[in-house]
Amino acid sequence: MREKELRRSMSVFPIGTVMKLTDLSARQIRYYEEQDLIHPERNEGNRRMYSLNDIDILLEIKDYLNDGLNMAGIKRIYEMKEYEKQNPPYAQKNLTDHDVRRILYDEIVSASGMSGKPNPFQSNGPKM
């Protein structure tokens, strides 16, 4: 079932399509790339070409943003995801990749909501 992943990794969408699919601005999409959250390829004309995987990540980022996470918190989650890939310990300790991510996620979200002081995971209270 690797054929499927291969296709999901093919960069075939221009930023305009990604904008419509994710409802994110071009500015945001390019910014998340700068933060190493996504890695679109470039075509002959230096245009960014995104894959279905990139789009999935973008949609995930949008969810995290809605939960009040800032870039620091989101990057944490993806950095952790990378760390896990290089260090199999978790996979063998009966926790799936998804479970570990869920745990870290809850940790960051609760840290954002329980402290009265500003913390690195919180994007300063509501702006109203």
Added chain:
DNA sequence: GTTCTAACA
């Protein structure tokens, strides 16, 4: 018309 980089509000 669409996307890109860079920079300023």
Added chain:
DNA sequence: TGTTAGCA
């Protein structure tokens, strides 16, 4: 983040 400028 939005937006704008000047290119390709």
